[in-house]
Every structure is written in C-alpha cells, then in structure tokens.
Amino acid sequence: MFEARRLSSKIFLQALLFVLTVPFLLPLIQMVMGSLRGAGFGNYKAVWNTGVVPTFFRNSAIVAVCSIALVYCVTMTAAFGFAKLRIAGKEIYFWMLLAALTLPEVVLLAPLFATTMKLGVHNTLVAVILPLAALQAPFTILLARNFYEGVPSELLEAGRIDGAGVVQIFWHIVLPLTRPIAAAIIVLTLINAWNSYLLPLVMLISPENQVVTLLPQFFVSEFANDQTKVLASAVITAIPEVLAYLLLQKYFERGLAAGALK
Amino acid sequence: MTQATVATRTEAARKKGQKRLQHSGLPWILPAMILVVGLIYYSVGYTGYLSTLDWNGTSPTVKHVGAANFVQLLHDKVIRQALWHTLIFYVVTFTVQTTLGFTLAALLHSKLKLRTLHKVIIFVPTVLAPATMGPTFRLMFSADDGIINKGLRAIGLDSLAHPWLADPKTALPSIMVVTIWQWTGMTFILFFAAMSQIEPELLEAARLDGAGNLRTLWYVVWPGCRGTTIALAILGLIGALKTFDWPWLITVGGPGRATEFLGTNIYREAIREYHLGYGAAVSLVLLVLAVCGSILMTVVNRRSTK
Numbered sequence: 001m002f003e004a005r006r007l008s009s010k011i012f013l014q015a016l017l018f019v020l021t022v023p024f025l026l027p028l029i030q031m032v033m034g035s036l037r038g039a040g041f042g043n044y045k046a047v048w049n050t051g052v053v054p055t056f057f058r059n060s061a062i063v064a065v066c067s068i069a070l071v072y073c074v075t076m077t078a079a080f081g082f083a084k085l086r087i088a089g090k091e092i093y094f095w096m097l098l099a100a101l102t103l104p105e106v107v108l109l110a111p112l113f114a115t116t117m118k119l120g121v122h123n124t125l126v127a128v129i130l131p132l133a134a135l136q137a138p139f140t141i142l143l144a145r146n147f148y149e150g151v152p153s154e155l156l157e158a159g160r161i162d163g164a165g166v167v168q169i170f171w172h173i174v175l176p177l178t179r180p181i182a183a184a185i186i187v188l189t190l191i192n193a194w195n196s197y198l199l200p201l202v203m204l205i206s207p208e209n210q211v212v213t214l215l216p217q218f219f220v221s222e223f224a225n226d227q228t229k230v231l232a233s234a235v236i237t238a239i240p241e242v243l244a245y246l247l248l249q250k251y252f253e254r255g256l257a258a259g260a261l262k
Numbered sequence: 263m264t265q266a267t268v269a270t271r272t273e274a275a276r277k278k279g280q281k282r283l284q285h286s287g288l289p290w291i292l293p294a295m296i297l298v299v300g301l302i303y304y305s306v307g308y309t310g311y312l313s314t315l316d317w318n319g320t321s322p323t324v325k326h327v328g329a330a331n332f333v334q335l336l337h338d339k340v341i342r343q344a345l346w347h348t349l350i351f352y353v354v355t356f357t358v359q360t361t362l363g364f365t366l367a368a369l370l371h372s373k374l375k376l377r378t379l380h381k382v383i384i385f386v387p388t389v390l391a392p393a394t395m396g397p398t399f400r401l402m403f404s405a406d407d408g409i410i411n412k413g414l415r416a417i418g419l420d421s422l423a424h425p426w427l428a429d430p431k432t433a434l435p436s437i438m439v440v441t442i443w444q445w446t447g448m449t450f451i452l453f454f455a456a457m458s459q460i461e462p463e464l465l466e467a468a469r470l471d472g473a474g475n476l477r478t479l480w481y482v483v484w485p486g487c488r489g490t491t492i493a494l495a496i497l498g499l500i501g502a503l504k505t506f507d508w509p510w511l512i513t514v515g516g517p518g519r520a521t522e523f524l525g526t527n528i529y530r531e532a533i534r535e536y537h538l539g540y541g542a543a544v545s546l547v548l549l550v551l552a553v554c555g556s557i558l559m560t561v562v563n564r565r566s567t568k
Contacts, residue, residue: 003475013372017366021383024383024387024447027387030398078291081290085287085290086286087286087287087291096303100298104500104525104549107305107548108302109529109533110312110319110528111304131301137297137298138298195393197393202533215393215394230397234395237391245382246382
C-alpha cells in the first residue's frame with residue numbers, strides 16, 4: 001500500500017513498523033523475565049513438581065475435544081438441513097438460532113449456576129462443555145449454512161439417482177466437500193474452549209476438575225502469591241498455544257477472522 | 263432482464279430445488295435446536311424468573327420480591343458507573359484498534375522486510391488466553407517491579423512512573439491498553455484481508471493522478487475497507503458489553519469500582535455475593551443492551567451500504 005522510492009522513506013517505513021510492533025512483545029518479555037527471577041529455572045521445576053499441571057491440561061483437552069465434537073456434529077447436520085432439505089417454517093428456526101448469536105455468556109451465569117446445583121452437575125466438566133457448545137453453535141451453523149448453499153444441488157441429485165439415501169448423500173458427498181469450513185469451525189471452537197475463563201471459574205471448584213485458565217489462580221494460593229512461580233506456570237500454559245498457532249498459522253488466522261465477523 | 267422474468271426464474275429454481283431433496287430436514291436440525299433452545303432459551307427464561315427473586319441459589323427458602331431488584335438497579339450507582347466505563351472503553355479501544363490495525367495492515371501490504379515475523383508478533387496476543395496473561399499484566403503495571411515503571415525510570419522519566427492499577431484514574435486506561443494489545447491482531451487481520459480485495463488498478467490510477475502515500479490511503483484504501491470497519495464497530499460494541507476477563511483478572515473491578523463492568527458486576531453479585539436475583543436483573547439489562555446494540559448496528563450497516 002505504501003510505496004517508497006527513496007531509501008530514506010524505505011527506512012522510515014521499516015522503522016515505523018518496528019516501533020508499532022515492539023509493544024506487542026513487551027508483555028511476553030515481561031512474562032518470561034518475571035518467571036526467571038529468584039530461583040531461575042527452579043521456578044519451573046517447582047511448578048512441575050506439584051504434579052497438578054498435567055491434570056489441568058488433561059481437563060482442558062477433554063473440554064476442548066468434547067465441545068468440538070458436539071459443535072461439529074450439530075453444525076454439520078443442521079447446516080445441511082437448513083441449506084438443502086425441506087423444512088416447514090425453516091427461517092423461523094434459523095432466526096431462533098441467530099437471535100442467540102450475540103448473547104454475552106455472562107447472562108447465563110445465574111440460571112446455569114442454579115440449574116447445575118439442582119441437577120448435581122456443578123463442579124463437573126459437563127457444566128462447562130454444554131454451555132460452551134450451545135454458545136458456539138449458532139455462529140458455526142450460520143457460517144456452515146452459507147458454505148453449504150454454495151454446494152451445487154446437481155451433485156446431490158446425482159447421488160439420489162444413483163440410489164443413495166439422504167444419509168449416504170450427506171456422508172459421502174456433502175461432508176467431504178465441506179472440509180475447508182470444518183477446519184475453520186474446529187479451530188474457532190478449539191480456541192474459544194481452551195481460552196474460556198468465566199464458565200470454568202463459576203462451574204469448576206475442585207482443582208482435580210479445573211482447566212488451564214484456572215492454573216494461575218491455583219498457583220497464587222498454592223505458592224502464597226509467589227509471582228515468579230505463577231508466571232512460570234503461565235509460561236508453561238502459553239507455550240502450547242503459541243506453538244499450535246505457529247504450526248497452524250493460516251487456519252488460526254482464518255478461523256478467528258471468520259469468528260470475528262459474526 | 264425484467265423483474266418479472268427474474269422472479270419466475272428464481273421461482274422455478276426454487277421449485278426445482280424442492281423437487282431434488284424431498285426429505286424433511288427437521289430431524290437434521292433437531293440436535294442443534296435442542297442444544298441451543300434447551301440451554302440458551304431456557305437460561306434466558308430462567309433469568310427472567312430469577313430476577314423476581316431474593317435467593318442465594320441453594321437455600322430452600324425462595325422469596326418472591328416482584329420488581330424490587332429492578333427498582334434497586336435503577337438507584338444503583340455502581341451500575342451507572344459500569345455503563346459509563348463500558349461506553350468510554352468502547353469508544354477508546356475501537357478508535358485505537360482501528361487506527362493501529364489499519365496502519366499495520368497497510369504497512370504489511372508494502373514491500374518491507376520481515377513481514378511474516380511482524381504479523382506473528384501482532385497476532386499472537388489474540389491466541390493467548392487472557393487468564394494466562396493476567397498475572398503478567400498485574401506485574402507489568404505494578405508500581406515497583408513492572409517493566410513500564412522500570413523503563414520510565416531508566417530513561418529518566420521518574421516523574422511519570424506510577425502505580426497504574428492502584429490509582430482509580432489510570433486503572434481503566436490500563437485495562438484498555440491490555441484489551442488493545444489483545445485485539446489489534448484481529449483488527450489487523452481483517453483489514454489485511456480487506457486490503458487484498460482492493461483492485462490494484464485503483465491504486466495505480468490514484469498514483470498516476472499524483473496522489474502520495476497518505477492521500478492514496480485516505481481516499482482509496484480507507485473507503486475500500488468500509489465494510490470491515492463497520493463489522494469491527496459491531497464486534498467492538500458487543501465485545502465491550504461482554505467485557506469480563508481482563509478487568510476481573512487484573513483489577514477485580516477495582517480499585518473501589520473504578521474498572522467495574524456489567525459482566526464483573528453480574529459475577530460479583532450472582533456468584534460471589536450469592537445475590538442470584540439481583541445478578542439476574544443486571545443480566546437482563548445487559549441482554550437488552552446487547553440485542554439493541556446489534557439491531558442498531560445492523561440498521562446502520564444496511565443504510566450505509568445502500
């Protein structure tokens with residue numbers, strides 16, 4: 001967009017980019033520096049030796065995998081139904097889903113708290129997975145329906161002529177065509193599930209049921225607010241996220257950008 | 263083509279489409295409807311009921327208080343503060359993120375070095391969980407150990423060093439800075455994508471007419487990104503209303519109530535203080551604002567794209 005013909009303006013633009021980008025690194029530098037103060041790598045050892053880190057990671061993985069599976073299944077089937085099948089009052093159902101699109105999750109806190117208490121599922125992972133999936137699904141269905149509308153109906157017709165039932169058409173023709181949108185849906189749900197803080201904060205009480213976003217808080221009480229070890233635990237939690245992003249850069253950027261435009 | 267032929271054509275296409283798959287789609291959308299309606303609509307309805315109660319969520323004694331929670335809400339100074347914070351927060355973060363994101367996107371569309379590295383650095387904050395970064399920011403803005411005050415002292419600006427989070431005047435701006443740090447990456451990616459759609463011929467023409475870098479940006483690129491800016495305005499408004507993670511993780515809504523938002527207030531009332539009824543009443547206010555916000559923005563959007 002910028003055109004630099006002279007060397008001086010080239011240097012100026014490069015410097016401007018550098019100056020604007022450095023502040024984004026500062027918190028990361030602060031995090032790593034802070035985690036190495038005092039005992040140095042001993043902080044990481046102390047955090048790891050508590051033995052709880054794998055538990056928190058395992059729980060986060062369960063939450064992420066289950067919400068992805070749930071969101072993926074309901075999204076793929078519903079989007080197929082909305083885009084390609086006959087439903088009386090179709091748009092009414094669709095609007096019912098769209099109305100939930102911008103709902104702030106904090107609105108669900110009071111009723112979910114009371115309900116999970118009553119049903120005895122408070123302090124279980126299910127109490128986090130179901131609301132996460134329900135909040136995610138309206139948007140992914142909108143996204144997938146738009147994509148499905150672009151799948152030519154002739155393809156489905158060809159399948160029908162060959163004697164395939166609607167389930168077979170869905171399974172053998174539609175699903176393989178929708179891989180690009182599936183990738184976006186999976187990445188989007190993964191990030192939202194892995195990073196979710198409010199629902200776990202309300203629902204998960206005992207440490208053996210907690211997820212990685214509650215890890216800093218756990219170590220604040222575990223190490224009597226010893227900042228260096230809390231930060232070491234934060235670095236341990238951040239590393240897999242940064243790695244996942246670096247490896248799947250394109251998918252993350254696309255998935256999140258698609259998610260932003262709801 | 264006349265409008266009538268278009269109409270008959272689409273009508274024919276619709277009929278043809280209907281003939282193709284006659285199966286009822288209802289069973290296909292049922293799982294999604296059960297999940298969303300069963301959980302979200304149920305919860306919203308239940309919130310409405312809860313808002314008329316004085317109840318702690320677990321005790322068997324439930325007191326019906328009618329509209330008392332809403333009367334209390336109208337006189338609640340904290341709610342008014344939270345709304346005010348949301349508004350300032352929205353205006354500032356949206357303006358700064360848009361400016362920064364747009365500038366960075368334009369820079370990274372230019373022929374500069376290390377573009378991928380810069381892109382990664384800008385986008386990483388978007389991927390990291392606020393909960394993971396919370397302790398870092400508490401340290402960063404702290405009076406003595408933080409990198410900010412240390413840096414200011416190192417370059418001889420001791421007078422600017424400040425207990426950023428302990429002072430009610432700078433606590434909210436600090437939360438805004440953190441939010442901008444996190445979300446500029448998203449703004450940037452969206453502008454970056456929008457700029458790839460602008461036709462090179464347009465830029466070429468502007469340059470031939472003698473427009474410089476800034477003029478081209480302002481008269482060609484910025485209008486070309488209009489749709490993105492509007493989408494970001496909607497996203498930012500809803501995001502501002504939803505704000506919970508950062509103020510809760512960094513300042514717990516304080517000092518005093520200097521960084522209180524509706525989200526932190528609902529959590530504080532409903533879960534911390536066991537005032538489920540009052541929390542539900544505040545939730546309804548938030549819900550109405552979020553719905554109004556998105557309707558308003560959609561209307562503005564429609565009008566401006568016409």
